Amino acid sequence: MTSVNYFELQGRDGEARVGRLTTPHGVVRTPAFMPVGTAGAMKGMHWREVRDAGADIVLGNTYHLMLRPGAERIAALGGLQRFTGWNGPMLTDSGGFQVMSLAQLRKLSERAVTFRSHIDGTSYELSPERSIEVQRLLGSDIAMQLDECVRLPAEHSDIERAMQLSLRWGERSKRAFEKAAPGHMLFGIAQGGDVPELRRASARGMVDTGFHGYAIGGLAVGEPQAVMLAMIEEVVPILPSDRPRYLMGVGTPADILEAVARGVDMFDCVMPTRNGRHGVAFTRFGPVNLSNARHADDPRPIDEESSWPSTRSYARAYLHHLVKAGETLGAMLLSEINIAYYQDLMRGIREAITQGCFAQFRERARADWARGDIAPR
Amino acid sequence: MTSVNYFELQGRDGEARVGRLTTPHGVVRTPAFMPVGTAGAMKGMHWREVRDAGADIVLGNTYHLMLRPGAERIAALGGLQRFTGWNGPMLTDSGGFQVMSLAQLRKLSERAVTFRSHIDGTSYELSPERSIEVQRLLGSDIAMQLDECVRLPAEHSDIERAMQLSLRWGERSKRAFEKAAPGHMLFGIAQGGDVPELRRASARGMVDTGFHGYAIGGLAVGEPQAVMLAMIEEVVPILPSDRPRYLMGVGTPADILEAVARGVDMFDCVMPTRNGRHGVAFTRFGPVNLSNARHADDPRPIDEESSWPSTRSYARAYLHHLVKAGETLGAMLLSEINIAYYQDLMRGIREAITQGCFAQFRERARADWARGDIAPR
Numbered sequence A, B: 001m002t003s004v005n006y007f008e009l010q011g012r013d014g015e016a017r018v019g020r021l022t023t024p025h026g027v028v029r030t031p032a033f034m035p036v037g038t039a040g041a042m043k044g045m046h047w048r049e050v051r052d053a054g055a056d057i058v059l060g061n062t063y064h065l066m067l068r069p070g071a072e073r074i075a076a077l078g079g080l081q082r083f084t085g086w087n088g089p090m091l092t093d094s095g096g097f098q099v100m101s102l103a104q105l106r107k108l109s110e111r112a113v114t115f116r117s118h119i120d121g122t123s124y125e126l127s128p129e130r131s132i133e134v135q136r137l138l139g140s141d142i143a144m145q146l147d148e149c150v151r152l153p154a155e156h157s158d159i160e161r162a163m164q165l166s167l168r169w170g171e172r173s174k175r176a177f178e179k180a181a182p183g184h185m186l187f188g189i190a191q192g193g194d195v196p197e198l199r200r201a202s203a204r205g206m207v208d209t210g211f212h213g214y215a216i217g218g219l220a221v222g223e224p225q226a227v228m229l230a231m232i233e234e235v236v237p238i239l240p241s242d243r244p245r246y247l248m249g250v251g252t253p254a255d256i257l258e259a260v261a262r263g264v265d266m267f268d269c270v271m272p273t274r275n276g277r278h279g280v281a282f283t284r285f286g287p288v289n290l291s292n293a294r295h296a297d298d299p300r301p302i303d304e305e306s307s308w309p310s311t312r313s314y315a316r317a318y319l320h321h322l323v324k325a326g327e328t329l330g331a332m333l334l335s336e337i338n339i340a341y342y343q344d345l346m347r348g349i350r351e352a353i354t355q356g357c358f359a360q361f362r363e364r365a366r367a368d369w370a371r372g373d374i375a376p377r
Helices: A047-052 A062-067 A071-076 A080-084 A096-101 A128-138 A156-179 A196-209 A225-238 A253-260 A271-277 A309-313 A316-324 A328-354 A358-371 B047-052 B062-067 B071-076 B080-084 B096-101 B128-138 B156-179 B196-209 B225-238 B253-260 B271-277 B309-313 B316-324 B328-354 B358-371
Strands: A007-013 A016-023 A026-030 A032-035 A058-060 A090-092 A104-108 A113-116 A123-126 A142-144 A185-190 A213-216 A245-247 A266-269 B007-013 B016-023 B026-030 B032-035 B058-060 B090-092 B104-108 B113-116 B123-126 B142-144 B185-190 B213-216 B245-247 B266-269
Touching (some): A026 A328, A047 A328, A071 A128, A080 B316, A128 A156, A253 A358, A309 A328, A328 B328, B080 B090, B090 B128, B156 B196, B196 B225, B253 B358, B316 B328
Parallel strands (some): A090 A142, B058 B090, B142 B185
């Protein structure tokens, strides 16, 4: 059983792919990095900056939005795009991941997960069907199936049980999604922890169900990069090559580059904004910690060759001062600088794949990251 | 003894005045409202937004900057404008007010005030001469004399002693300023608490010393508006009409309007950004508290006729959500909305004075504020 395909594969270079995903709110160029607008807002950034930085699509967290301000309220206000002012494609997660990590008094059954809000203790029930309904109310362009993500390390039996439950929830999600308006998409999620045969079984079951796109979940939860990449290598060959592939919650620039090299098309992560709030800039030459005293008197910008104005204009000394003084502007500038770096990386990746020189791009990026920051003055 | 005059009085309407103040970093249209960029940053705003909102000049706090990152460091980095990226006129206060309100272990003598930093306990001495030196190192376009501001209510003798000390410190500040580069300005500050004869004596002494401009300090510290306006009426007639007049730390839109009606040209206040961080928007129809539940489902903007995009585009429901969720974007949007409202008010004031209809403008503004916000839906 398959679904309408909104993905156009435009080119390959090795396993790396370049493509276009067409959503009701516009086209997403892949490989794509989706900044995370948790509760209907990017932390420390205006939506216009997210767009200017080159992002085609952002991610909204269903758990946060269903608790506050509420899915029915957002629907009455015209949906997430109208509500927030982000007038582009939006992917929403299922809510499951935050239920596991944030909510109180969780209780999981075959039918649904019940929990209490971490904000005010209100009781909620999240079933695969309710998750799809909430994401429809939000006006999501790409909805995710509800799944169960197991924290690693875990017992084989626990990983297998959660993986099988996720497959059954995927089928129920797909049935619930049948009423969705044309153009909207539903992605399945492969689980299976760090166990190769469970990853493969999960991928096969998910493909049998048939989705608009396929996600790999339950990774970047603390395991070594090598394990993550190995699991991608188990799953990707099983996925249909004409559908988009999304590695959830990943990651560092190096994680993204390596996953692209293994055939992944979409990513999301809070790292660029979260690390920005903690004084760290991602750069061509690796992460730079602006709170370090070496920057206090340094008039040089983070990267004078960057295409992003704030990256090449603000002095390190100023950014250092803002971080040390706890000024909001420091978090604002480093968040936009990091989102712009991630988008610049994705642009470089797409161009390299298109031009058939992804291997050289990858080697160059790794060498630059390994070189490290410019020497102190 | 007088100084070079950089102020051009362009028109009057009653006591209200419109003019231009030319600084090394550009022209300031008066009446002017100066947003406060405390420690080299506007809280929650990019400098370009401050400029776009219509601000010609901003204020920097000498106390904060001399403690962190340090005046000598900022000088080595090319001055405040180069350091921060605000490429316009900047006024700096003397540091005295924050020494009184924030620093620890203050000790005041005829010569100077010694204190310990509220950040790390380091000992500092701030004399009139050192304050001028620090402001020169910062690259300030308009420096303020060091003064002593007394908290009201206070004893007559305390108010008089502080006022006399401020006059002597004004003379020393002026001597220290003689080495300043041409184009830079020094303003004196009239003190005298809520005592008419002390206010008049302070103003006369200050005018005898002779400054590029004249400030009224020690108001908006908790006294009723009527007392503040009465003190302005004592001081203004003594000031030379060809010099700019600056009411420090003021205030609400109504305070500003009434002070303009009494001949004041310049203002600064943290209120638009501070109240913005607490969920309050200043509007043509008075303050609106976005954290109020009445806005939760309201798709209407704060003011659909505003010239500022965020004021007329973002739904109240979205702003309410951001405030309740503690999202940084809420503080960012309400700060820019408030700074834009203040600048819009100043633009309206300047146009009305120029056109000779300030009285009508004032009546209309008061009537609008009294009308209050639109009715809930």
